[in-house]
Amino acid sequence: xxxPTTKTPMMKVALYEGAxxxxxxxxxxxAILKSLLEKGVAISxxxxxxxxxxxPGGQLLVLGRFNEAKPNEAEGENGVxxxxxxxxxxxxxxxxxxxxxVRGGTPAKPWKPWFPVIDYQRCTNCxxxxxxxxxxxxxxxxxxxxxxxxxxxxTDCPACSRVCPExxxxxxxYKAGPINGDEVREADISREKMKIDISxxxxxxxxAALRQRSxxxxxRFSKERDxxxxxxxxxxxxxxxxxxxxxxxxxxxxxxNALPSMDMIKAKAxxxxxxxx
Amino acid sequence: MPDNxxxxxxxxxxxxxxxxxxxxxxxxRLAESGVAFDAVADLCELSAKRDPALNQLVEGVGPGNELxxxxxYPRAVKWLFxxxxxxxxxxxxxxxxxxxxxxxxxxILLNGRxxxxxxxxxxxxxxx
Ligand code: SF4
Ligand code: SF4
Numbered sequence: 001x002x003x004p005t006t007k008t009p010m011m012k013v014a015l016y017e018g019a020x021x022x023x024x025x026x027x028x029x030x031a032i033l034k035s036l037l038e039k040g041v042a043i044s045x046x047x048x049x050x051x052x053x054x055x056p057g058g059q060l061l062v063l064g065r066f067n068e069a070k071p072n073e074a075e076g077e078n079g080v081x082x083x084x085x086x087x088x089x090x091x092x093x094x095x096x097x098x099x100x101x102v103r104g105g106t107p108a109k110p111w112k113p114w115f116p117v118i119d120y121q122r123c124t125n126c127x128x129x130x131x132x133x134x135x136x137x138x139x140x141x142x143x144x145x146x147x148x149x150x151x152x153x154x155t156d157c158p159a160c161s162r163v164c165p166e167x168x169x170x171x172x173x174y175k176a177g178p179i180n181g182d183e184v185r186e187a188d189i190s191r192e193k194m195k196i197d198i199s200x201x202x203x204x205x206x207x208a209a210l211r212q213r214s215x216x217x218x219x220r221f222s223k224e225r226d227x228x229x230x231x232x233x234x235x236x237x238x239x240x241x242x243x244x245x246x247x248x249x250x251x252x253x254x255x256x257n258a259l260p261s262m263d264m265i266k267a268k269a270x271x272x273x274x275x276x277x
Numbered sequence: 278m279p280d281n282x283x284x285x286x287x288x289x290x291x292x293x294x295x296x297x298x299x300x301x302x303x304x305x306r307l308a309e310s311g312v313a314f315d316a317v318a319d320l321c322e323l324s325a326k327r328d329p330a331l332n333q334l335v336e337g338v339g340p341g342n343e344l345x346x347x348x349x350y351p352r353a354v355k356w357l358f359x360x361x362x363x364x365x366x367x368x369x370x371x372x373x374x375x376x377x378x379x380x381x382x383x384x385i386l387l388n389g390r391x392x393x394x395x396x397x398x399x400x401x402x403x404x405x
């Protein structure tokens with residue numbers, strides 16, 4: 001599965017407030033947690049009697065106001081490196097710097113985790129999503145549809161959820177239900193169907209129709225003597241195009257240009273059918 | 278907090294879908310309560326990376342060993358775990374920070390869902 005990767009080893013932070021350490025104030029605890037979560041770090045708040053499971057093969061950074069000596073570094077089970085850092089008297093920023101130092105390596109490029117998630121209670125394995133998506137987000141190893149390359153998905157584009165006849169594709173970070181994971185109601189099913197019908201109304205293939213409009217606008221542009229007027233017209237056309245996309249399918253305009261044509265969809269569907277036969 | 282219930286908080290760090298005031302208030306209240314809990318920056322990211330941390334989080338969860346998750350829609354969280362090939366055991370309770378308020382969320386995380394307020398039922402696939 002192609003997914004965003006980080007060059008740094010997996011790290012977990014434990015904010016330790018058990019035996020051999022002093023308790024943090026609620027305000028400090030909250031501020032440290034928030035700041036580390038915003039750095040993308042997973043944290044366990046350890047209280048007396050609670051242990052932490054270290055990440056296999058990774059590193060565990062234990063932060064605390066220790067009142068007994070701790071080794072800087074120790075070997076844990078399953079090849080886990082355990083590091084201890086005393087944070088007594090440190091500001092939230094200084095704690096953040098310690099985490100950055102221990103984490104080392106190149107911080108992963110920020111990636112908004114945007115990818116389709118399949119609700120297999122609804123999915124009928126019809127493969128429409130696989131045929132539709134040109135970016136190979138979907139695959140069907142062993143004949144079962146799955147999301148194989150989530151990082152290939154175009155951020156903020158929920159287009160494939162529109163072609164799923166079962167409303168089985170979720171984007172948890174989408175703004176509205178049922179695509180965001182909210183319950184699926186009968187009305188939602190009809191509405192999703194209606195959206196597909198809208199594309200049919202626009203000539204059977206909304207993308208082809210919209211692309212044609214874009215091409216027409218470009219053609220007009222090349223013929224136009226009055227450049228300013230042509231630019232204004234093209235802008236208006238693109239705005240209209242964007243509005244149509246927004247209203248009909250909620251697909252960002254820049255994503256639309258990369259979407260497959262009807263012929264490409266058919267070719268992918270045929271290839272998928274052959275592969276699974 | 279009764280029995281062995283554990284708490285997992287998702288900060289939904291890479292999008293604005295969970296209202297800031299709700300997630301920050303939930304985090305603050307959890308920090309103030311002094312309970313032990315796990316917090317992750319973004320469950321979606323862990324799912325996309327099929328991070329083994331997700332497996333660890335549900336280890337040992339079952340009847341009598343609940344895991345209460347503060348995140349978003351239960352259906353989304355359930356299938357995010359599935360996408361990462363992590364089983365969804367009995368004893369998982371998801372509280373939705375997209376629609377609920379901080380105070381009742383924290384009450385459920387700390388004390389469990391009141392019996393007169395059952396969790397939303399498992400979705401029955403609607404007929405097409
Ligand atoms: S289009 Fe929907 S029902 Fe068909 S395989 Fe994809 S997720 Fe499943
Ligand atoms: S699981 Fe829900 S709350 Fe958590 S990061 Fe994903 S969308 Fe946000």
